[in-house]
Amino acid sequence: MRGVREFADVNPADGSVIAEVSEADQGLVDDAVQAARKALLGEWGRLGVRERAARLHKVADAIEARFDCFLKAEVADTGKPMALAAKLDVPRAAANFRVFADAVKMAGIECFQTETPDGSSALNYAVRKPLGVVGIITPWNLPLLLATWKIAPALACGNAVVVKPSEETPATATLLAEAMQEAGIPDGVYNVVHGFGPGSTGEFLTQHPDVNAITFTGESRTGAAIMKAVAAGVKPVSFELGGKNAAIVFADCDFEETVRGLADAVFLNTGQVCLCAERIYVERGIFERFVEALKQKAEKMHAGWPTEPETNLGPLISAQHREKVMGYYRLAREEGATVITGGGIPEFGDGRDRGFYIQPTIYTGLAESTRCVKEEIFGPVCHIAPFDSDDEAVALANDTKYGLAASVWTTNLKRGHAVAQQMNVGITWVNCWFLRDLRTPFGGVGLSGIGREGGMHSLNFYSELNNVCIRL
Ligand code: NAD
Ligand code: 6OH
Numbered sequence: 001m002r003g004v005r006e007f008a009d010v011n012p013a014d015g016s017v018i019a020e021v022s023e024a025d026q027g028l029v030d031d032a033v034q035a036a037r038k039a040l041l042g043e044w045g046r047l048g049v050r051e052r053a054a055r056l057h058k059v060a061d062a063i064e065a066r067f068d069c070f071l072k073a074e075v076a077d078t079g080k081p082m083a084l085a086a087k088l089d090v091p092r093a094a095a096n097f098r099v100f101a102d103a104v105k106m107a108g109i110e111c112f113q114t115e116t117p118d119g120s121s122a123l124n125y126a127v128r129k130p131l132g133v134v135g136i137i138t139p140w141n142l143p144l145l146l147a148t149w150k151i152a153p154a155l156a157c158g159n160a161v162v163v164k165p166s167e168e169t170p171a172t173a174t175l176l177a178e179a180m181q182e183a184g185i186p187d188g189v190y191n192v193v194h195g196f197g198p199g200s201t202g203e204f205l206t207q208h209p210d211v212n213a214i215t216f217t218g219e220s221r222t223g224a225a226i227m228k229a230v231a232a233g234v235k236p237v238s239f240e241l242g243g244k245n246a247a248i249v250f251a252d253c254d255f256e257e258t259v260r261g262l263a264d265a266v267f268l269n270t271g272q273v274c275l276c277a278e279r280i281y282v283e284r285g286i287f288e289r290f291v292e293a294l295k296q297k298a299e300k301m302h303a304g305w306p307t308e309p310e311t312n313l314g315p316l317i318s319a320q321h322r323e324k325v326m327g328y329y330r331l332a333r334e335e336g337a338t339v340i341t342g343g344g345i346p347e348f349g350d351g352r353d354r355g356f357y358i359q360p361t362i363y364t365g366l367a368e369s370t371r372c373v374k375e376e377i378f379g380p381v382c383h384i385a386p387f388d389s390d391d392e393a394v395a396l397a398n399d400t401k402y403g404l405a406a407s408v409w410t411t412n413l414k415r416g417h418a419v420a421q422q423m424n425v426g427i428t429w430v431n432c433w434f435l436r437d438l439r440t441p442f443g444g445v446g447l448s449g450i451g452r453e454g455g456m457h458s459l460n461f462y463s464e465l466n467n468v469c470i471r472l
Helices: 026-041 049-065 068-079 084-106 145-156 171-182 203-206 220-231 255-271 284-299 319-334 390-398 413-424 455-461
Strands: 005-010 017-022 111-115 121-130 133-137 160-164 190-192 213-217 237-240 244-249 276-285 338-341 361-364 381-387 405-409 427-430 463-471
Touching: 026 190, 026 203, 049 068, 049 084, 049 145, 049 171, 049 361, 049 390, 068 084, 068 145, 068 160, 068 171, 084 145, 084 455, 121 244, 121 284, 133 145, 133 203, 145 160, 145 171, 145 455, 160 203, 203 220, 220 237, 244 255, 244 390, 255 276, 255 381, 255 405, 276 284, 276 390, 276 413, 284 338, 284 361, 284 381, 319 413, 381 390, 390 413, 405 413, 413 427, 455 463
Parallel strands: 133 160, 133 213, 160 190, 213 237, 244 276, 244 405, 276 381, 361 381, 405 427
Antiparallel strands: 005 017, 111 121, 121 463, 338 361
16 A cells, blocks of 8 residues: 555644644655646646636636635644634735736747848747646645745646645645636646655655656755755756844834834744744844833734634644744753743643643844854744944844845835845845735745745746747
8 A cells, every 4th residue: 555654734723633644655756746747748738828827817716715714724734823814825825826827928938139140130039838847845834825836836837736735734735626626727737745854755756757846945954955855857946945034123213113013023923934033133222112112012912722813823833843942942041141021831721731832032132143043943033132333233134144034124215225235135125024026036045045936037937948049
């Protein structure tokens, strides 16, 4: 028998088992890849761009028609507040399909008229072709949003995909198959395999000789392991990896807006967003006031059951991840931090005590060289430090091996531009955070990734260009 080892899907809000999931072994991964390859030779491979785009809009329609199912599945898998998933995760899944359906229809092709040495000319034009079978490996923090961010452009470009969602959050990728079927996406174009990473489904997929490219979102260390796995086949990769993102707060900021924005940037999704700010640098004149204001926000957060409308702080994803974050909370004290608030595990006296909740936490007083300031924690936690000049703030923010996102908070637009452009990252927000336009380049520098996705950047990654040169 193949693919029969089962693993538990756990609800992080109360530790209950919500499903048993079959782990795909090498044989099942082979089947999925072969199904995808076969689909490329069938109806899917013959569809024109207009019809492909129309079907992707239908996928978006089918997601919207099942909004509540996706919502419940995502919340059960992650424990995140239902209000957040209803505002962010599920709508973004539909939006991902619509944006890339439209983008591929609008995309032009490169074309050059070339002068030849004999005084005549040639015409060059590049045609877009699918890569083939794309392996998509995704994490647990925004499962549906991040999977569809890659699935939609891959399908828009005519590829077939094999998706391996995180073992922590298998539900919504599975449910998406129903939406695909309803939308008329032919069998074999969208495949899902469940399982773990090393020595399991994820590794089988990255090492598979018939997979043409790998697109991955997750930890930087996992990205490094995947690079090794694909090296022998010289396959293209797109990596969206970790971050240790900085925020720079100037004394001339709109104080209330900034505190509100940064409370989101630190605590949204219990700090489990790759873009979250874990380092906040505040101009010295407003340092004490800012620390106090963010502390007030942290202490007012409501760590309720996910379905309660006032809940704005869910649990962490797993007992193991909570142990990792608690390790950093202990380390911060050893490294000499002042604990402004939090640092522990809350007690509720009900079923949530069996879940993986953790207190929102703020530190000050750490040296910049400490591990808590240098390493990604991925929890509801930040360190706040003062600065005295624009140059010092830029230097502090850029002193990291990561380079995903930054935010700058000031009412001085000239300063906002100047500082933003000096950030060594893929995305800098000024007076906002996680405000997304899906046409813009998205990705990271250094340990935060390879390549850019979004709009044309996604279309360029998920397709091969064949330049045709015609002598005229
Ligand atoms: P992870 O790297 O542990 O796992 C991500 C996926 O990779 C999972 O599906 C996992 O099963 C799989 N995997 C693990 N090892 C593998 C291997 N050797 N071969 C093939 N597949 C393997 O990441 P996570 O813990 O699920 O997610 C949290 C991390 O993701 C954080 O570091 C966060 O910053 C990062 N992240 C980055 C972005 C971004 O856009 N830059 C977005 C979300 C999350
Ligand atoms: C990381 O946790 C969040 C990534 C967000 C996106 O990839 C996006 O497209 O908004």
